Amino acid sequence: MVTGVTSLGLVRDELFATMEQAEQSLEHFIAERQNGTLLQQAVEAMHQVRGTLNLIELTGAELLAQELLDQATDIPAGAGEERDIQLSALSNALHVLRRYLENLDLHRQEMPELLLPAINDLRQAGGQAPLPESYFFSVRLDQVRQGAVAVKLPEGANPDVLARRFRQAYQQGLLGFLRGAKVPSSLRMMLRALGGLERLYAEQPRGRLCWIGAAAIESQLDGQLLARKSRKQLFSRLDRELKLLLANTAYEAPRSLQKELLYLVALADSQGQRARELRDAFGMTALPFTDQLLEQEYQRLSGPGQAVMRSLSAAIFEELNSVKDMIDLIERGTAPVESFDSLHALLGKLAKTLAMVGLISPGNALQSQLPMVAGWSAAAPVEATELLKLADAVLYVEGMVAGLDSGERRHGRQAAEPGHEEGSFANHQLAEARIVVLDEAQAGLSMAKRAITAYLESNGEKLHLANVPVSLQAVRGGLWFLDQERAASLVGGCGDYIQRQMLETSAMPSEQMLETLADALTSLEYYLEGGAGMRRGFQTDVLDLAASSVRALGLQVAA
Template sequence: MVSGATSLSLVRDELFTTIEEAESSLEQFIAERHNGSLLQQAVENLQQVRGTLNLIELAGAELLAQEVLDQATDIPAGAGEERDVQLSALSNALHVLRRYLENVDAHRQEMPELLLPAINDLRQAGGQPALPESFFFSVRLDHARPRSTPVALDAAAKEIEGRRLRHMYQVGLLGFIREQNPQASLKLMGRAMGRLDSLYANEPRGRLSWIGAAALEAQVDGQLLARKSRKQLFSRIDRELKQMLGNGQYEAPRSLLKELLYLVALADSRGPVATPVRELFGLTPLPFTDHLLEEEYQRLAGPGQAVMRSLSSAIREELASVKDMLDLIERGTLQADNLSNLHALLGKLSKTLGMVGLSSAGNSLSAQLQTVAGWSEESPPQTQELLKLADAVLYVEGMVASLERGERRDARAVQAQPGHEAESFAYHQLNEARIVVVDEAQAGLALAKRAITAYLEASGDRMHLSNVPFSLQAVRGGLWFLGQERAALLVGACAEYIQKQMLEAPQMPSEQMLETLADALSSLEYYLEAGAVLRPETQPSVLDLAAESVRALGLPVAA
């Protein structure tokens, strides 16, 4: 039996006609809510649509049609304003369903993931939980992880270390949720999960840390979007960590592990943490990327190409009228009516362009309104003023042409500050100097971390550390220059530990202590990467985290 995308052409005309009838009945019902027969007609059409999609086995489209049908059946005749959100979600879902089927018919390719946002909008409007991103993704979760050597710590020390690492994860999570340098935040979260994995590697509860670290690496490597669903997913991990640290028999929920593995598959990361996870679970690259999904969904949710072509055609006609008026003005056949019509037309076009997402084009016309308002037969426009308006019109024409191509690009206007150039320049120079100091500090911390790794791999060869205390003292001085006294003291403490416990001591510290030192340096590095130096309003909790690690090294730290 022919099924899926290939069989859509067999029922295409009847299916699209039925969807359009359902849309029409629903729109009429929204306007005439007392008329229950309109709603009933929409429900009957939706039942037919759902049945047809089930017959040709378009699973994603059938699921959306089923959700639409369930929601439509739930709405009573005479529904009031309390149902507006639900009705809006229904209308939008039908639009997305039709656009999706048009794409499947044109390209013979199914991508049911594109329908999840519309499905979840419907479910949210109806008070139901959202479906996860991995809903259409399949993976076996019962593969046994290869055994490894965990860190040798007693139960009490593990508990203390686990709490510190959870705090590290929380600091990164807060930055990710707030989108304050998300990449740096994700790296800090990933380090915390990797370190937790080293504590619980061969225990059932360690599975969450192992797969979670891989998902975080994938989120960074694949440059996956910071979607609301992902912020919720990584927040859920924090809640699970609380249970994991307090319960030696803890096992992560399978639904959570599946979501994390979906991110690994979506990013197709080749990183050192994600690769063994991907290989063990047999994760193959998905036929789409995160950014492709976003672009395609925006295209589905937006107006159809026929609508945009019609709209751009109407706008171009009005632009032609503007150019005709400018031509008359330039020839000297200036009339008061021409000027008032020109002003009104520019204002109307400006608002229309803003409504379709071309705000910079609308702003370029809006900026000309005051100039045009000053024109009159007694005070005709200057040549330079006409040229500026003509340039704006040509710019708008180029932007409008993008509507027909289905693009939604918008140029950002540069905000000028006349009269404050000297002050702005001085501020800019100071800011540039601060940025250079921060960059040098980051480089110094990164150098120290690499040197510690080399020292560990070389079984304590001090040669790798010879320049590290000097580099960290330079970082410390830069932080004092920036007014970051607390951060400077913590860097100085790390330099002191390296000098006394690694360069001068007869034996190298334990691997656990070296990892703790790296945690302190990673926290300070994150503090710099996340912009805390240049934006003082950033929460000081990152420095609290660095201080915890320094204390764990046995060094005194001022509160």
């Protein structure tokens, strides 16, 4: 059975309808708290959502749905003000889950880490301990440090006294970090202190925590990780462990603490010496996201849903069309006198609206045109170059706003410097062309699969396959246009097999060979659904599956 991102589309409509029912029932219950039926309807809908997410194996989304269900079940009918925080957390978590699934359906990119803030808000509202940042992070913790040599102390030096001084230095730096005062300096002080303990205990079991902790602080500093509350608590916990460490020569750090510290190393992808050493030792690769991206994406999840953005997009497009009409009248010399003031006012209003919804660059593009437009009047003709500059800015804004209603907000769009909007607009047009080509390629593969099914069911009626090789060659050409040579070659191989082994011969291929052909086309279809390997997080090794199937058909496949 197909699970995960690729199967979301199969249950999308029913899942979103059930989530909408849960949101509406919960919203009505918050207003009518004596109506236990509304609460029960919300709980039943959440139970159905959790079951669906479990079925398609979307782990992070299922975990959030389970937390929703647990918290909603805990709320009694007639809940008073003491449950307001819990109900607010439920409402917010439902919204975040819907937005996450909308983005997942669009971008095919699982990032369950985005759901942890909503999960922990729910758990906190219910009096439970939060899940750690590293909850979805996996790493083997049984790796041993190689070649560590302790520093030799001068004769008469007391290592215990020196260790206590290092811990005091760590505490001084930690205090500054907790207060947010001179954070880089505070982190450097913490790093020097842990580095000293690391060298002091390098050959002892307790030196392991100092080694990992120093790399984590180095990563926090070099990677400019956000000073989240969870990280302040983590480094405070590290200080408490240092106290135990100094008192016990056989001390071993808790595995949960080691994992949390290693997660920071993986997240920052620092080029510091300690971080590189740790990544090599533990076999860690850089995560497919940054700390800043997680924060940005979570803010997006907390923002308006697609329905709201569609309405906003429609309103902005209506005003952009009014701007374009005015520009057209001015260019023809037939604009009424009041059009110039109206155009200036409308551009200013649009610039503010765009800035409010987070489209800063498009807003700035219009804002930069205001001084020029303020100088226009019916008394003198407007320069053609000035009209062209405004038209370029409007087209750029139009391209940036076009993604609001499809969930593409700020995804893959490059901000343009005022006055250089034409280049960004051209890039946008190219991106739109790419989407069209991908859609057409997916349609061609789907058609080929349907034709093969019909061919099999009709016991080899070749008429069903007549147009398939031509369609697959068109798909192949589109993939070459997108610089997807390997995928194009595999599609071409499938087309050649159909032409030579199914159309030009009298014998019908075996059912096993037809299934192999269908597997190849299905793998290619999944690859295209994921954006042809261009979206981070999608498993491009699906092409290896397609290549394996094409080889099984007896065709040569390039590596």
